[in-house]
Amino acid sequence: MRPTQTPLVSTIPERCRLCYTCVRECPAKAIRVSSGQAEVLKDRCIGCGNCVRVCSQGAKQVYDEIELVESLLDDHRPVAALIAPSFPAEFTEYDYETLVGMIRGLGFDRVHEVGFGADLVAEAYWRLLSEGHEQRYIATTCPAIVGYVERYCPDLVPHLAPIVSPMIAAARALRRLYGPEWHMVFIGPCIAKKGEALSPRVEGEIDGVLTFIELREMFWRRAIKPEAMTPADFDPPHASTGMLFSLSRGLLQAAQLHEDLLTSEVVVADGRSEFVQVIREFENGDLDARLLEVLCCKGCIMGSGMSTHDPLFKRRAQISRYARERMALDVVRWYDHWCQLQDVDLSRTFDGQDQRIALPSQEQLRDILRRMGKYQPEDELNCGACGYESCLEHAVAIYKGLAEHEMCLPHTIEQLRATCRQLAISHHQLASTQEALMQSEKLASMGQLAAGIAHEVNNPLGTVLMLSHVLLQETPSGSPVHDDLNMIVAEADRCKKIVAGLLHFARKNKVDARQVDLVALVQQAIQPLSLPNVVIEIQACGSCLVELDADQIMQVLNNLINNALAAMPQGGRLVIGIAEDEERVRLWVQDSGTGILPEIRSKIFEPFFTTKQAGEGTGLGLSVSYGIIKMHHGDIQLISNHDPQAGPTGSTFTVTLPRRRPAISPAEYEPSAPDKPQGTEHEAG
Numbered sequence: 001m002r003p004t005q006t007p008l009v010s011t012i013p014e015r016c017r018l019c020y021t022c023v024r025e026c027p028a029k030a031i032r033v034s035s036g037q038a039e040v041l042k043d044r045c046i047g048c049g050n051c052v053r054v055c056s057q058g059a060k061q062v063y064d065e066i067e068l069v070e071s072l073l074d075d076h077r078p079v080a081a082l083i084a085p086s087f088p089a090e091f092t093e094y095d096y097e098t099l100v101g102m103i104r105g106l107g108f109d110r111v112h113e114v115g116f117g118a119d120l121v122a123e124a125y126w127r128l129l130s131e132g133h134e135q136r137y138i139a140t141t142c143p144a145i146v147g148y149v150e151r152y153c154p155d156l157v158p159h160l161a162p163i164v165s166p167m168i169a170a171a172r173a174l175r176r177l178y179g180p181e182w183h184m185v186f187i188g189p190c191i192a193k194k195g196e197a198l199s200p201r202v203e204g205e206i207d208g209v210l211t212f213i214e215l216r217e218m219f220w221r222r223a224i225k226p227e228a229m230t231p232a233d234f235d236p237p238h239a240s241t242g243m244l245f246s247l248s249r250g251l252l253q254a255a256q257l258h259e260d261l262l263t264s265e266v267v268v269a270d271g272r273s274e275f276v277q278v279i280r281e282f283e284n285g286d287l288d289a290r291l292l293e294v295l296c297c298k299g300c301i302m303g304s305g306m307s308t309h310d311p312l313f314k315r316r317a318q319i320s321r322y323a324r325e326r327m328a329l330d331v332v333r334w335y336d337h338w339c340q341l342q343d344v345d346l347s348r349t350f351d352g353q354d355q356r357i358a359l360p361s362q363e364q365l366r367d368i369l370r371r372m373g374k375y376q377p378e379d380e381l382n383c384g385a386c387g388y389e390s391c392l393e394h395a396v397a398i399y400k401g402l403a404e405h406e407m408c409l410p411h412t413i414e415q416l417r418a419t420c421r422q423l424a425i426s427h428h429q430l431a432s433t434q435e436a437l438m439q440s441e442k443l444a445s446m447g448q449l450a451a452g453i454a455h456e457v458n459n460p461l462g463t464v465l466m467l468s469h470v471l472l473q474e475t476p477s478g479s480p481v482h483d484d485l486n487m488i489v490a491e492a493d494r495c496k497k498i499v500a501g502l503l504h505f506a507r508k509n510k511v512d513a514r515q516v517d518l519v520a521l522v523q524q525a526i527q528p529l530s531l532p533n534v535v536i537e538i539q540a541c542g543s544c545l546v547e548l549d550a551d552q553i554m555q556v557l558n559n560l561i562n563n564a565l566a567a568m569p570q571g572g573r574l575v576i577g578i579a580e581d582e583e584r585v586r587l588w589v590q591d592s593g594t595g596i597l598p599e600i601r602s603k604i605f606e607p608f609f610t611t612k613q614a615g616e617g618t619g620l621g622l623s624v625s626y627g628i629i630k631m632h633h634g635d636i637q638l639i640s641n642h643d644p645q646a647g648p649t650g651s652t653f654t655v656t657l658p659r660r661r662p663a664i665s666p667a668e669y670e671p672s673a674p675d676k677p678q679g680t681e682h683e684a685g
Helices: 021-023 049-053 066-073 094-103 115-132 143-153 154-159 166-176 192-197 210-219 248-252 271-284 314-324 331-341 362-371 391-399 407-475 482-506 518-526 550-566 599-605 621-631
Strands: 010-012 031-034 039-040 061-062 079-081 110-113 182-186 206-213 266-270 291-295 514-516 534-539 545-548 572-580 584-591 635-641 652-660 676-680
Touching: 010 039, 010 094, 010 110, 021 031, 021 049, 021 545, 031 143, 031 599, 049 061, 049 271, 066 182, 066 210, 094 110, 110 166, 115 248, 115 518, 143 154, 143 192, 143 271, 143 514, 166 182, 166 192, 166 331, 182 192, 182 210, 182 545, 192 206, 206 210, 266 271, 271 291, 291 331, 291 482, 407 482, 514 518, 518 545, 518 572, 518 584, 534 676, 545 652, 550 572, 550 584, 550 621, 550 652
Parallel strands: 079 110, 079 182, 182 206, 266 291, 534 572, 635 676
Antiparallel strands: 010 061, 031 039, 514 545, 572 584, 584 652, 635 652
16 A cells, blocks of 8 residues: 655755755755754655755655565556656666566566557647637646646646646556556656655556666666566557657647747746746746646656766757657557547546745844844845845745754854854953963962961061060170171061061951042052152043052052062153043053063962062062952953063053942952963053
């Protein structure tokens, strides 16, 4: 039993590369792309097979009836093979008699030419157009065209010529000659024939349909070799001009009709894009033709059920050569069969299967186009990469549920570029965060170490300080040990400062944020400075109110200013600038000193790292400053130049702080940070 719900063409998901070639080549737009998968819609498919022919990945699978035909051959009832007129273009490696012998070798009892059924159909068309009425017709020899009209132009169904195809005509003629018990199997180049055979209006006329590809598969399965078969002729009735039906305009020649360019009573069109256009013009009344002979392919010789790769005109030549040779055979016998069968009923009716979907409104279209990144008409590139000829058609297909926004290649490329830019930013942020985490671990470890050392050293150091001061006071100034005691006191005081710095570094400080005039804070920081060889300049306008901890930011200023002065031992220029906007404040300290070597810039915020001479610094100033700035949810960056050949030397530390503290601020400062200070090799502007 033949399943009626089986799709003629289906997609093999694991092979589909989603290139949209099948979408582009499908004249019925019966392929839906959903969730990145192309799917052939059974109810919309007309069986033209264009998707099968153009798919380079072999992802389109045709409904296979080999097992069905094999079961018919194993049945007790006789089986006849009906061979389509296009067979000479497919089986070029041996003559037609050898082919007939091979088909008989499969188990078929008779092998007939469908060309005789085409002769009967041609006569029916001649009579139809000779009746003299003004009815306009669309030829129904191509089942894909019939399927297209029924689904997408149902208003034209009454214009479908009420004549069966040559396949059905041949089956009816043979049952008239040999009896109703015969099974009929059609063998041809067309996938749509499988759908026609399943049509309720001709149900039971054809028991099985094989493509030429499937016939070759059966030869291979049953080991049918041409040299092992006995050549044989086709069983009568033989064909006449019906052998030309597989060619474009073959119907006209067989029916002795002419495509007169002056009268335009008969118009011929073929091919994927041409047939759609001519049917639309016929429907709109722009084409005043009595007969529209339309083929979905460039003739049946280009059907998707063929395996040959010969070009079009070579196939035409093979059909013409075979027809010339065969038409010189027994004409009298052909005429006897003609007279016997010309009254066979060749009529049929058709049903509308409306698959049209209402078009979207202009506003809906604009909304879809906007989602595709098409905001202006110039954004509509109409590149066709999506499988649709224009962006507007693509938008309509999206509305109908047949396509997706991601199918738009330019839009997808732009989204990928945006994603790459975002990923680059995220990667940079991730790298900065990773470095900051390493810095945080160092700070945390050093903080714990510093706290331990400070507590252990502080008590004995206090004793040393106290006793050394007592001894110094009790020792006369002229004593030989007075200078030594003085040095002990000085060094012990320096150790006290170092321990105090360690404790300050390790202590968990809270930010006591109040509204402060940052300009006034800077002026307060430079007020004690009086260096004759250093020019100090403040670049700020008026006042700058910021919510911050004045004592902590003063400590940062002192550290940065002291470092700047230390970098200018011969004097120079010190600039302290302030700039602001609604959200943030920038404070920079710029010197004209020697600059910082590139190889040590990544270490300057590490605890105990210093470039000063031994005994001149603890290496905690920038580490403490860094922690304070992070507690204020700010950032610090360094720009420095050490090479005089690259421009003026010097360094600029830029501190960025929020104007207002966040609603929920950290309770205390831990020696960790989300961002690490950045450094470059350029002089500040």
